[in-house]
Amino acid sequence: MSQFNAFVQKEFYHIFRDKRTLLIILGMPIVQMLLFGFAMNMEVTHIRTAVFDPSPDQSTTQITRRIEANPYFDVVGQVHSEEEVNNLMRQGAIDLAVIYESGFHRNIVHSGEAQIQFIADASDPNRGTVATNYVTGILAGYQQEMMQLQTIPFHINPETRMLYNPQMESAYLFVPGIMGLILMIICTMMTSVSIVREQEQGTMEVLLASPLKPVTVLMAKTIPYTVLSAINVASILLLSFFVLNVPIRGNFLLLLFVCLLYILLSLTLGLLISTLVKKQLDAVLVSGIGLMMPTLVLSGMIFPIGNMPLVLQWSSYFVPARWFITAVRKIMIEGQGIMTVLPEIGILLGMTVFLAVLSILNTKKRLA
Amino acid sequence: MNVIEVSELTKKFGSFTAVDHISFDVKEGEIFGFLGANGAGKTTAIQMLCGISNPTSGKGTVAGYDIFKENEQIKHNIGYMSQKFSLYEDLKVWENIRLFAGIYGMNDKEIKENTRRLLKQLDFESERDTMVASLPLGWKQKLAFSIAIFHTPKIVFLDEPTGGVDPTARRQFWEMILDAAYKGITVFVTTHYMDEAEYCDRVSIMVDGRIDALDTPHNLKQQSQAQNMDEVFRKLARKAKRIN
């Protein structure tokens, strides 16, 4: 036992001696949480709008003024032809064009109908449709006021309530995902690169040849990184709660448990990677690129899993971050209890055990 | 003619003085042994002479060029073999030779011809296409040395070139060094194997960053009343404070 302790102590010593790496490992998550938590925002604002009004009159100027007054819109100027609109769109200079027909107000008064065109840059369809929806809403408001004197029959007013996230804070959406991404990358790279380094330098062989069992060696290597990762979990959660104002509505200990389970999984994955590659470069490529892509795309942190083709939905079952993010969302934002996250915990646990067994088998194979 | 002249050369890392005001000269064509225990400061000194480490203070010239201001010119005239026999493990034998030969200015024809001659000399023709990673340590050593003198430099610096190989291999290696010296290349070699000092024309012994002795092996043995260089060293090292 004391052999084990001495070993673990030596591992800690190695890590703390390399101050620069330590700074990066502990500082990275903090900087990134702050950056992404504040900066990632799906809200559609600053809709740059151009107006083409061939015959300005009281209606058109009224409507345009309302658009200008709306905080989501930036009316950048008047244009004088549809060709100008096309040019501006092609340059990416405007997001929306409002085109009134000629004689707008006259048409309303005389025939009760008028035409207006909204042309939106839909290369980002989200932005395009939301911009169109907003400006349609502004127009509807104008129509409403025009008809103020009459009571409108069959007026059904839909009231809305956004559950769990009434202010539509983007941080709620992204923070669990960012946590999952950052922790996964840091943990797997930490273990895989450092172990492969020792393999390259030959010191790993010395350890494995010692009387300590391979399991013990691997465990001892992982412990200091577990401690560092736990520190990272703590800083991430503290930042999320106090600075990014993401609530922790559920049980904090449960949340902590899920996080720790996830980092254990990631560290073990790093372990497995180290048994499969021989060069540090390869370890970086597998952990950095190989893991990051599926985690970014298939974990549900940015793109909704429910909309993916079935094949990809099934693939996302194999992405640990998917389960982590689901559990964290349930606990942090929905405030649900342990019963609802039991499946996620089970799967994460199962994955960890599977990866650990595989790592040990591979290590034993190498020694044989 | 001195090819290396060093005066009060010092290197400090923060408060730690790795090389402490050393002074010595190396004559053209001689085999100069730079001895000392591990951690005595030998590698740091050699790095300054090769122009890859900035001295903290002192003066020095190598091949007539100042080590402070003309360190890049020095490099045209020297060869170097590091402790790790740094060859590219993922390149073949002939590819390593080609790379460094090309860097020192040989053209394709010269490289081809000289490579063929070298491989024949070393009896290494069958290993021409072997990855350096698969070579046994002794062969890596010989290859690294051969590459270091491939361009016939004025001086070749060898940093612990015989680490980790058996005495027979070490002796074979020294035969190569003697051969190079015979051809007129000045050899500056560091080692912690005291028996190798016998091969040198003159040796210096570094202890704790300082040079505590500098003379021919014969004179040093006489002065210390020692049977061999090992004894000479042990008597000096007793005063050493730095243990690595």
Next chain:
Amino acid sequence: MKTLKFLIEKEFKQILRSKMVMGLILLFPVMTMWIFPWAIDYEVKDIRVNVVDESQGTYSQRLIQKIDASKYFRINATLPDYTTAYRGIETADCDIILQIPPAFDRDLIKTRSSSVMLSANAVDGTRGMLANNYLMQVVNDFSSELRAGQVAALALFPQASLPVIHIQSRYKFNERLEYKYYMIPAFMVILLTLICGILPAINIVGEKEQGTIQQINVTPVQKFSFILAKLIPYWIIGIIVETIAIICTWSIYGMVPQGNILLVYLLSFVYIVSISGLGIVVSNYSETTQQASFLIMFFILIIYLLSGMFTPVSSMPYWAQIIAYCNPLTYFVQVLRLLYLNGSRFADIAQSTGIILIFGIILNLWAVISYKKRT
């Protein structure tokens, strides 16, 4: 300059011999372009609605039928009260709850107005919002239908007092509103950033760890040649990866740049030069592969997430926008999208290309300067 030839030769030999790197260059782009874009679908469909109909009258039934008939919605369950319906949200069985109050039908007939309550699961931000917006539209359409029916039946209201503004909405550059097309250029960008950022970053620091860098530093090789020889292979690799990505995009999705393809290459090349410069800078400042890998991943994540690729720059707080505008990727992704979707011409993209070029020059100069042959 002759030494450049030998150095580049060496770099290429090493790259070609690394199975992992070759797989990365040749297979990874294919896999990425083939698989991942299919995951991107923000289209709102199959929204499950839990209905709480406390009115149970003709109008409420008609509303529910209308929702069910919509291609966006699916009535998941009709439940007696809100609490039961809410459980559907908790278990992720339903996305939005429609609550029709008991006085709904009565109020519509008597006072002509009523209200309904929509409760959307906004954990997943956008989906909830979109579900809510679409359901609102259905409710509004329902109101209009009722009104139109009334007018036709009773011919009560003279047209002039019910002015109607017809709205025509057009969506440019992406008529089918497929998010995929918007994101595919982004994936090309992701590929290039990863490959041309990480590989150079690990390169020099790898030689430091192996000790071969010392062997190079004692030679008369010039810094400039050495660094250039490190960069050029990755520039070439970048172009190869870009070509593979373009071919995949065309053959799998039928997507071709609306703009000139040479402009795409020009733009990509300038970006590759920038990002590989950054990689070398990171490598110069690192002593171990671990440090370099963490540093470059740190920068890459920031470069990705603060670039407008996933979330728009204009929605970011002011300080984040400054960072975004110091990020070559922001310009790259913006312009690549313009080239692919909007069919922009050179004049349109010249400024952004120039900015990326300036970044490239600065980063590469820094790469050469920060490399020390003598410590």
